[in-house]
Amino acid sequence: MGAPKPTSGRGTGSWRPRHRGGGRPASGRPRRCRGRIGGAVGEGAAGRYGRAAAPQPPALSPAEGSVCSAAPPKAPRHPPTPPARPSPQRGGLLPASPQPRPGPRQRRRSHLSPGRWGGTGPPQPGRAAERPGGAGPSRRRLSVRGRASPRPTAALLAGGAMERRGAAAGGDVRMCQAVLPAHANHRGELSAGQLLKWMDAAACLAAEKHAGVSCVTASMDDIQFEEAARVGQIISIKAKVNRAFKTSMEVGIKVTVQDVLTNVEKIVSVAYATYVAKPVGGGKIELEPVNLLSTEDHLEHTLAIERRRIRLGYEQVFQNLMQESNKEDNFEEEDAVSTDLTHVQSIELVQPPHANHHGNTFGGQIMAWMETVASISASRLCHSYPVLKSVNMFKFWGPSVVGDRLVFNAIVNNTFQTSVEVGVRVEAYNCEEWIKDQARHINSAFLIFNTVNDKGELLTFPRIKPTTKDGMRRYHGAIARRRIRLARKCILSASEDKPSDPWETSNQAYVSYSNIAALTHLAAKPGWEITSTLDDIKIWTHEEGDVLSLKVEMQVQIPSHLAFSLLSDFTFRQQWDKHFLTCEVLQAVNEDEKIYYVTSPPMTDHKPRDFVILVSQRQPCKPSEPYIVAVKSVTLMSMPPSSEYCRSEILCAGFQIYGDSNSSCTVCYFNQVSSGVMPYLAANLTGSSKSIEDTALECIKFLELKGSKY
Numbered sequence: 229m230g231a232p233k234p235t236s237g238r239g240t241g242s243w244r245p246r247h248r249g250g251g252r253p254a255s256g257r258p259r260r261c262r263g264r265i266g267g268a269v270g271e272g273a274a275g276r277y278g279r280a281a282a283p284q285p286p287a288l289s290p291a292e293g294s295v296c297s298a299a300p301p302k303a304p305r306h307p308p309t310p311p312a313r314p315s316p317q318r319g320g321l322l323p324a325s326p327q328p329r330p331g332p333r334q335r336r337r338s339h340l341s342p343g344r345w346g347g348t349g350p351p352q353p354g355r356a357a358e359r360p361g362g363a364g365p366s367r368r369r370l371s372v373r374g375r376a377s378p379r380p381t382a383a384l385l386a387g388g389a390m391e392r393r394g395a396a397a398g399g400d401v402r403m404c405q406a407v408l409p410a411h412a413n414h415r416g417e418l419s420a421g422q423l424l425k426w427m428d429a430a431a432c433l434a435a436e437k438h439a440g441v442s443c444v445t446a447s448m449d450d451i452q453f454e455e456a457a458r459v460g461q462i463i464s465i466k467a468k469v470n471r472a473f474k475t476s477m478e479v480g481i482k483v484t485v486q487d488v489l490t491n492v493e494k495i496v497s498v499a500y501a502t503y504v505a506k507p508v509g510g511g512k513i514e515l516e517p518v519n520l521l522s523t524e525d526h527l528e529h530t531l532a533i534e535r536r537r538i539r540l541g542y543e544q545v546f547q548n549l550m551q552e553s554n555k556e557d558n559f560e561e562e563d564a565v566s567t568d569l570t571h572v573q574s575i576e577l578v579q580p581p582h583a584n585h586h587g588n589t590f591g592g593q594i595m596a597w598m599e600t601v602a603s604i605s606a607s608r609l610c611h612s613y614p615v616l617k618s619v620n621m622f623k624f625w626g627p628s629v630v631g632d633r634l635v636f637n638a639i640v641n642n643t644f645q646t647s648v649e650v651g652v653r654v655e656a657y658n659c660e661e662w663i664k665d666q667a668r669h670i671n672s673a674f675l676i677f678n679t680v681n682d683k684g685e686l687l688t689f690p691r692i693k694p695t696t697k698d699g700m701r702r703y704h705g706a707i708a709r710r711r712i713r714l715a716r717k718c719i720l721s722a723s724e725d726k727p728s729d730p731w732e733t734s735n736q737a738y739v740s741y742s743n744i745a746a747l748t749h750l751a752a753k754p755g756w757e758i759t760s761t762l763d764d765i766k767i768w769t770h771e772e773g774d775v776l777s778l779k780v781e782m783q784v785q786i787p788s789h790l791a792f793s794l795l796s797d798f799t800f801r802q803q804w805d806k807h808f809l810t811c812e813v814l815q816a817v818n819e820d821e822k823i824y825y826v827t828s829p830p831m832t833d834h835k836p837r838d839f840v841i842l843v844s845q846r847q848p849c850k851p852s853e854p855y856i857v858a859v860k861s862v863t864l865m866s867m868p869p870s871s872e873y874c875r876s877e878i879l880c881a882g883f884q885i886y887g888d889s890n891s892s893c894t895v896c897y898f899n900q901v902s903s904g905v906m907p908y909l910a911a912n913l914t915g916s917s918k919s920i921e922d923t924a925l926e927c928i929k930f931l932e933l934k935g936s937k938y
């Protein structure tokens with residue numbers, strides 16, 4: 229960010245108060261058993277029966293314009309507690325049906341215990357380190373539970389080989405802090421900078437608990453501040469390693485505030501940060517996988533890889549949006565304020581109290597300094613006290629150490645009615661670099677502020693006017709980031725009547741995320757009831773309020789990777805599912821995401837139906853994880869509904885495929901039933917049809933026939 233030339237002050241425009249809103253036989257075809265249900269394995273729905281619970285939001289975008297007292301982030305309606313698959317038979321409709329015999333995987337999963345944010349079951353030897361070639365429990369090192377965590381040997385590091393590190397129980401730490409006047413701002417509220425320091429410290433300790441070596445903050449994803457904490461209240465921070473990738477890991481951070489007098493607890497923030505294992509004086513090390521104890525651990529583990537995709541792909545999405553953006557803005561508005569007025573530069577000398585336990589400038593301290601300069605910059609525009617609402621990712625590009633001078637440059641990039649985006653860039657210099665003017669860019673972030681009047685009403689910010697080429701770029705960058713934030717908010721807000729998500733540049737990453745997340749949540753829900761059993765096919769139903777879901781479990785005698793390849797290509801679907809009349813690829817977005825146009829035969833007295841669906845496919849990172857093929861409807865501008873077809877929607881459907889052996893797998897098909905599927909399901913429930921079983925049998929036949937040719 230260049231330092232704009234100061235200009236003379238201008239009016240900040242009018243200030244308008246705004247109210248706050250707010251057992252298969254070894255071979256042969258399966259025999260039919262008593263009790264069945266069948267129905268369309270096709271996802272077709274000519275309307276809606278219900279909607280999947282909102283998936284846990286990925287961490288990339290803040291909810292702009294939300295207010296301090298906004299509701300906490302949406303979570304699944306019921307926290308999933310049971311094993312993801314297969315569930316034990318509970319109160320099946322058909323008591324005479326043979327009891328499902330738990331296979332090896334069922335036995336393994338039956339130990340899972342519920343709990344979120346560190347809710348733990350008993351330690352489970354043998355469940356960790358399932359990664360191919362990974363070390364077993366005996367190789368694990370716990371840094372916190374008394375076992376030594378030896379440093380990587382020089383030989384290992386010099387040879388370029390990576391030692392594997394990782395605690396069996398994952399990293400999970402809790403921090404409690406009483407908010408004292410020294411932590412508060414002029415309003416008596418906990419300052420955002422202090423909170424960021426605590427969050428970073430807790431998350432770093434969680435990362436180090438898992439890694440067993442020192443870790444550094446690589447980035448902190450978008451952070452939203454939902455609730456203000458006041459002096460006298462208690463802040464609790466829970467930080468937990470959700471997933472270890474290679475040298476980096478995702479840490480989930482949940483901050484709550486508790487009122488001492490009433491004991492009422494509220495969520496302040498939920499954030500995700502990435503830490504990289506960096507042994508002091510050593511090279512890179514490869515992390516052990518996190519030991520997953522609860523179903524929530526499994527869910528977060530699965531979603532963490534999706535969040536990583538979004539995190540690492542953000543820059544590309546941003547660049548695409550910048551190319552699309554209309555740069556023809558009219559800055560002739562009379563009360564538009566020059567951004568030059570908002571430029572703030574500040575310098576800090578890094579001293580020992582600012583360093584972390586490894587001598588690097590503490591990431592939380594850097595974020596706190598950034599928040600201070602950003603807040604001053606915003607205040608110059610609003611002549612009031614800005615309130616930090618969210619941060620659009622802190623990225624730590626490089627380290628700084630005690631003795632460095634850190635130069636902070638902040639400037640308002642753009643305003644959006646009741647919010648303002650301030651960009652902050654941090655550069656570091658040691659003594660020599662200082663003289664030569666050789667800056668190291670160590671951090672950048674975009675902070676979103678609101679401001680309120682004495683009555684707590686949101687105030688409107690004046691329009692701003694960039695005066696330089698860089699200022700113009702930042703102005704349009706703020707619009708692109710806002711588009712991504714709003715797209716995320718829109719997609720991840722659960723609404724019963726929301727039409728299918730539009731497929732646009734700004735939201736593709738979130739639509740794919742929500743596709744995978746919705747299926748993963750559905751599969752992990754507690755309370756699946758077995759409804760019918762054949763030797764190779766089990767049908768389960770799940771009721772939750774007015775939402776009914778279906779699971780069809782099929783034992784297939786082909787390897788899981790082959791089943792995945794055949795089931796993820798929807799152009800094969802007509803070969804086994806009579807509910808697919810035609811199917812064509814509309815967009816092959818990348819190798820993991822495709823958009824198909826599907827037509828389906830008419831139901832009685834109706835027009836034929838058509839669908840525009842997004843199919844997202846994911847390969848497992850570990851043998852114990854399933855292949856995933858998730859399906860949901862999307863809206864494509866280029867494919868509007870026609871009078872010939874009844875445009876139908878798929879809310880949440882797809883497959884999870886688990887490898888049983890080298891030559892067999894279990895395919896689980898899920899469908900959140902919508903009104904279009906209801907007639908099939910009802911007919912199957914009453915026994916007048918067995919179309920679900922028939923389709924499942926066709927699916928198995930197709931897979932085994934095709935599979936035998938490979």
Ligand SMILES: CC(=O)SCCNC(=O)CCNC(=O)[C@H](O)C(C)(C)COP(=O)(O)OP(=O)(O)OC[C@H]1O[C@@H](n2cnc3c(N)ncnc32)[C@H](O)[C@@H]1OP(=O)(O)O
Pocket residue numbers: 428432443444445446447473474475476477502504506539584588589590591592623624625626627628
């Ligand atoms: C606790 C504290 O207070 S620490 C102090 C504040 N933080 C710092 O000083 C860290 C400064 N930054 C750095 O030192 C470096 O940029 C690092 C260590 C973060 C990354 O170093 P690089 O050499 O660029 O690493 P490299 O490109 O090999 O990536 C290493 C891993 O980090 C991940 N990573 C790198 N940057 C980011 C980012 N911005 N967001 C998320 N992940 C990232 C990579 O994906 C990779 O993950 P993987 O090994 O699991 O696949």
